[in-house]
Amino acid sequence: MVNCSICGRPAVYINRISGQAFCKKHFLEYFDKKVRRTIRRYKMFSSKEHIVVAVSGGKDSLSLLHYLYNLSKRVPGWRITALLIDEGIRGYRDITKKDFLRVVNELGVDYKIASFEEYFGYTLDEIVRIGREKGLPYLPCSYCGVFRRYLLNKVARELGGTVLATAHNLDDVVQTYVMNIINNSWDKILRLAPVTGPLDHPKFVRRVKPFYEILEKETTLYSILNNLYPKFVECPYARFNIRWMIRRQLNELEEKYPGTKYSLLRSLLRIIDILSKHRDEIIHGEIKTCKVCGEPSAHEICRACLYRYELGIMRDDEKRIVEEVLGKKKI
Template sequence: MYVNRVNKTAYCRQHFIEYFERKVKKTIRKYRMLGKTEHIVVAVSGGKDSMALLYFLWKMSKKNPGWRVSALIVDEGIRGYREYTIANFLRVNERLGVPYKIASFKEYFGMTLDEIVEEGRRRGLPYLPCAYCGVFRRYLLNKVAREMGGTVLATAHNMDDVVQTFIMNLAKDTLDKLARLAPVTGIASHEKFVRRIKPFIEVTEKETSIYALLNGLIEPEYHKCPYAEFNVRFKIRKMINELEEAQPGTKNSLLNSYLSIVRLLGEKRQVGEVKTCKICGEPSSHDVCRACQFRIGLGILEKGVYELKRGL
């Protein structure tokens, strides 16, 4: 039995699933995330959140004949972690039968994340593993989803994820990045940018975990990313969870505060001009996208490539 401490309601298995799915459907309608005809590419890691999202959208597609669902798995190449989550996806997908593609860092960048981290340290670069991972993952998700013919890219960011990132941006004074957290992003920003949606933005991490468990979507054994300890997010997460425990509804209030700020600032003002990377041709906020900047720094691309592309 699950007890929601905010609305003070207890749910059995059946009623929790109904509550969860009803809430996510309402979010999709509220933010007009999906039209009648969509090819929904779901960003899947094989973990609890993304598997819950894939299962939910697969289930909803049975009632919406205009929806086609595919899965996109990014294999960063993290030994002792990613092979287990991919195996979990494959196990569940034997039941769902969703078309999928696995895009690896090794295939697209010539190096696994483990190799990238090692090379970055050898060259004395100041970036943490999560910086490389985040940039390259976002790059591949957009590029490959577009290559798959996706009309929309669905990510499993839940309320906890968005609130944590919101606080991190406040702490770092990087409010210009807030637009990435919006329920829907990428509308008319660039012809190569696949519109992104976050159907789980109004449900908590605990709720998505329970939904995944009740539907047999994750293995009992938990595998933690070995690079997680380097990410300040986990300190923020602990702090917010303690606040939620002492004051139920804190996460929801923080989410509402974030959404209010987005409305006040306006998405266009936050996003700024979206350019085209002069090296790879992908959407970028700079002349050279962050992924190509990293590739140059790591020696994957020669520095002269940029000058060559500019015709200098």
């Protein structure tokens, strides 16, 4: 048995890079110091914030909600609201929603559940079915990612949030970094900064990633030690996503060469610094306002409205706007 490097009690975690081992008490102190250092380093919050925490009901987002709620007790000017986006994935989201409700009720946190069906008229399961029937080339994760990001920003703003906190950990960030390199999506790499915004658009809510430098295994242990770890339920659409293959390969590299993920993160931060100097060229000018829904967009029609148009799930007056714009220029 390995003992804690600080007090000699049985260890629950070993940092393979530093060689330090931590018992439960000292792991939670290590975790707290690491997250607070990340928040300070990237200047994520001011002394007065309404923090909307994006919570899926999974271990990482429940850990983030728990952590920020407890941290907010030390900052009188902070208000916390939990936001769950219910995509409408049968056998998945209905289960994770129960874990979400359990934790927000235990903490006594204000919350909001916003569904695809409420805002778009259809669940993700229905959207995927319609897309397949129409022969559209998009994977389920494409619809989910676009519509989720759209609602997170829109609903966080409607709630009066000054900042949107997401539970992306170091593993999530470097996986997405590798995916975007493979897809040659340099504009999307800019979104992987620890703080996104404020962009030059009044409807964009600044986003932060407090777990940016925290390994997934560390957030997992935090959730277990705080009785947050939910029953594991895998999204049925996950098998269509290249992320899972990249995740496995990066974990194998980290196991053989400890520190690989941190090296990739340093590489990402260097790339972001370089790309940010050419931001206007990369994202083709300033952030626009979608002519259909009025939300922030890189184009005259946002991706969410374009998907709704192609799926045939928008009103006739909205279709006319899209067709008018498409007749003038290609998105």
